[in-house]
Amino acid sequence: xxxxxxxxxxxxxxxxxxxxxxxxxxxxxxxxxxxxxxxxxxxxxxxxxxxxxxxxxxxxxxxxxxxxxxxxxxxxxxxxxxxxxxxxxxxxxxxxxxxxxxxxxxxxxxxxxxxxxxxxxxxxxxxxxxxxxxxxxxxxxxxxxxxxxxxxxxxxxxxxxxxxxxxxxxxxxxxxxxxxxxxxxxxxxxxxxxxxxxxxxxxxxxxxxxxxxxxxxxxxxxxxxxxxxxxxxxxxxxxxxxxxxxxxxxxxxxxxxxxxxxxxxxxxxxxxxxxxxxxxxxxxxxxxxx
Amino acid sequence: xxxxxxxxxxxxxxxxxxxxxxxxxxxxxxxxxxxxxxxxxxxxxxxxxxxxxxxxxxxxxxxxxxxxxxxxxxxxxxxxxxxxxxxxxxxxxxxxxxxxxxxxxxxxxxxxxxxxxxxxxxxxxxxxxxxxxxxxxxxxxxxxxxxxxxxxxxxxxxxxxxxxxxxxxxxxxxxxxxxxxxxxxxxxxxxxxxxxxxxxxxxxxxxxxxxxxxxxxxxxxxxxxxxxxxxxxxxxxxxxxxxxxxxxxxxxxxxxxxxxxxxxxxxxxxxxxxxxxxxxxxxx
Numbered sequence: 001x002x003x004x005x006x007x008x009x010x011x012x013x014x015x016x017x018x019x020x021x022x023x024x025x026x027x028x029x030x031x032x033x034x035x036x037x038x039x040x041x042x043x044x045x046x047x048x049x050x051x052x053x054x055x056x057x058x059x060x061x062x063x064x065x066x067x068x069x070x071x072x073x074x075x076x077x078x079x080x081x082x083x084x085x086x087x088x089x090x091x092x093x094x095x096x097x098x099x100x101x102x103x104x105x106x107x108x109x110x111x112x113x114x115x116x117x118x119x120x121x122x123x124x125x126x127x128x129x130x131x132x133x134x135x136x137x138x139x140x141x142x143x144x145x146x147x148x149x150x151x152x153x154x155x156x157x158x159x160x161x162x163x164x165x166x167x168x169x170x171x172x173x174x175x176x177x178x179x180x181x182x183x184x185x186x187x188x189x190x191x192x193x194x195x196x197x198x199x200x201x202x203x204x205x206x207x208x209x210x211x212x213x214x215x216x217x218x219x220x221x222x223x224x225x226x227x228x229x230x231x232x233x234x235x236x237x238x239x240x241x242x243x244x245x246x247x248x249x250x251x252x253x254x255x256x257x258x259x260x261x262x263x264x265x266x267x268x269x270x271x272x273x274x275x276x277x278x279x280x281x282x283x284x285x286x287x288x289x290x
Numbered sequence: 291x292x293x294x295x296x297x298x299x300x301x302x303x304x305x306x307x308x309x310x311x312x313x314x315x316x317x318x319x320x321x322x323x324x325x326x327x328x329x330x331x332x333x334x335x336x337x338x339x340x341x342x343x344x345x346x347x348x349x350x351x352x353x354x355x356x357x358x359x360x361x362x363x364x365x366x367x368x369x370x371x372x373x374x375x376x377x378x379x380x381x382x383x384x385x386x387x388x389x390x391x392x393x394x395x396x397x398x399x400x401x402x403x404x405x406x407x408x409x410x411x412x413x414x415x416x417x418x419x420x421x422x423x424x425x426x427x428x429x430x431x432x433x434x435x436x437x438x439x440x441x442x443x444x445x446x447x448x449x450x451x452x453x454x455x456x457x458x459x460x461x462x463x464x465x466x467x468x469x470x471x472x473x474x475x476x477x478x479x480x481x482x483x484x485x486x487x488x489x490x491x492x493x494x495x496x497x498x499x500x501x502x503x504x505x506x507x508x509x510x511x512x513x514x515x516x517x518x519x520x521x522x523x524x525x526x527x528x529x530x531x532x533x534x535x536x537x538x539x540x541x542x543x544x545x546x547x548x549x550x551x552x553x554x555x556x557x558x559x560x561x562x563x564x565x566x567x568x569x570x571x572x573x574x
Contacts, residue, residue, distance in 0.1 A: 008404060008405050008406070008447075009374065009402075009403045009404060009405060009447075010403045010404070010405050012403075015403030018400045018403070019400060019401055019403070021400070022396075022397050022400035022401055025397070026386075026389065026393075026397050029388065029389060029393060030386075030387070030388045030389070033388040034388060110386075113387070114384065114385075114386035114387050115383055115384055116386045118345075118350060118378070118380070118383065119378070119383065119398075119443075120401070121348070121349070121350045122348050122350065122373060122376065122377075122378035122453075123373050123398065123401040123402060124370040124371070124373045124374045124401065124402065124403060125370070125373075125401050126370050278352075281350070281351055281352040281366065282352045283311075284309065284311060284342060284345065284351040286345060286350045286351060287341070287342075287345070287351075290341070290380065290382065290383065
């Protein structure tokens, strides 16, 4: 072996970039070799699209709205058709936040399942580099999943998600950030409480879903829950998405509220994760994975 | 203690480390210095505080008191910089599922920040004679093979400090010999310091020039294997180990019998002397 001199090491900036890439690549390789994870990435999203797309189509037919669900096609939306459009746009947007959250959180869980936590802690890998690497992997996984959902929605129900227009970009970006924020909080809980908190990876967002008005305005929720719903940034993102799906202009005010809420949520999640990491080191919890 | 002339610079300095969990104090004022090129064994019976000390020295566990400097960087703040020159492997750690050996080594070569990761991986595979395992998935390997891959991983970047927790626990004698030869070669050629924990005292005597014994969270001896054996009036390190394990068992039995509930070190037994102090031993 030849001695590793300083010249054998990358510059700090380049080393960081390669570490981020290495973490993302590691998780990509694991995904490729894990057939059962196809369920999370493709099967469940497709099942959801079939379920909500068919319910929407049935409602459209029952109310005489016809079979055309696409927006921006020149077809005027009847009540039933609008319902179908809201269901399908809600499904596509929901999978953005859901897949991002689950991809990032299961990425970290993979390290605990394979007892790789100590290994990572004894390298120069920084916390943000690890998160960026898993975040990059989560982005690719979410893209795959969303592509599957959007393709099925278009081919089976003539719903073209791109018809939501450029307003879709900030909506999607905010949903990705919300997904990351929830995932960071879940990772913090898993660090602190171990496998007992793992169920939150798959179930945590289910609590947020009905309160966020993914498929309906939160004004339809019971009165006592409406203030809670309004406090969630996801509620405002989905409201913006629904406004776009209904053919309206980009709701900038709603997006501004959603941005403020999302940034606050992300900062809180990072703070919480930092506290949990400190507690993890202080309590010597790394020995769980040795 | 070994007498030294101009001592090489330290690669690891741990001062007065203390760690307490719910079950009591597991590390109690440990001081440990490892110098460049030194091969040190950190020994002691189960529950002596070896792994906790090791994890604190690596920045994976935060001490309640005391400080750790690795390669001049104070942990935990300086951990990323310090770890550029540190390698760690443990015989009990599995390889990540669904990664081939070459991919696993490449991951770590990138994490260490090596400019030529592919070449480093191939060199490590060759150095430890595991080239034939390059395309195997981690779960397909025997425990001995996993250990070899783990040590190859830890030495990819030719670290200045190599920390090994129970490295030869699952190895056949021929593989253990190969590991030992590879490690001694690494240390001789590059001045890599070695900090090893092991229950195999013969292995330690072959590999380490200095041993530090822990008992109940405290350093009870620090010197060459011969010096430490003499200190405890034993023939070899195995004798020292058995002596300390007996002292620990007596302590536990006394605690269990209700003669005081103190769980910390030195609760009536002075393990530093050749024979355990008999004070209160009647309860054992």
